[in-house]
């Protein structure tokens with residue numbers, strides 16, 4: 001098994017102040033992770049030099065993710081929103097590079113929230129053009145992008161891996177891949193293995209989330225076929241646990257995602273449990289793929 005195992009910072013902290021980053025790095029390291037994914041909703045206010053020291057001394061890798069807001073929506077027809085979104089995304093790429101990271105992922109092509117109408121052709125073209133310019137900037141910074149496929153209540157651009165591939169065809173940049181999340185797949189896809197097999201080497205980032213975004217294995221996601229498919233396509237990228245509870249509140253992200261319930265209190269127990277679950281799942285997937 002060669003995948004870096006990661007954990008989303010929301011398991012531990014609800015922001016990116018220097019103290020919060022330090023705490024997340026300590027807890028991610030203590031619970032056995034190789035990678036910490038930071039939510040870069042406010043990249044311009046992160047102390048990159050300070051965070052880099054913490055990250056390097058812990059020996060952990062960092063990735064970044066975010067979902068855009070209506071005021072920074074690059075799929076909007078409003079040129080001001082598109083420009084603001086591109087500025088935010090470039091800052092996020094620079095933070096990832098500044099922290100020695102390799103991946104920026106998430107809903108970076110759209111606002112993250114419920115749209116009340118389909119994407120317009122002009123809005124979609126704006127999103128494609130923004131991703132092209134961001135990809136070119138990211139290439140210079142040594143950063144790869146991955147666009148996260150999320151459910152219908154969080155974007156109107158792509159809700160399935162098939163739609164993500166169509167979007168990637170339009171963007172047409174080698175450092176832009178697809179980011180899948182088992183929580184969203186469980187809502188929108190027909191199967192848990194088909195999308196992974198269809199993506200193949202266009203899969204660039206993986207979120208592991210349960211149907212209620214709490215403890216892995218306690219919900220309805222069928223993880224077996226998903227992990228087997230990762231092995232079948234030879235996926236070696238990050239596999240990152242993502243979970244949310246009202247026990248850890250990010251003033252922006254928690255509300256965007258509708259985190260109203262308390263699904264866990266003990267971040268460390270949750271994180272250790274998830275790491276063991278993912279490790280076992282990936283190993284079982286390799287065995288199942290070998291027998292298939």
Ligand code: MN
Nearest residue numbers: 148181207242
């Ligand atoms: Mn996700």
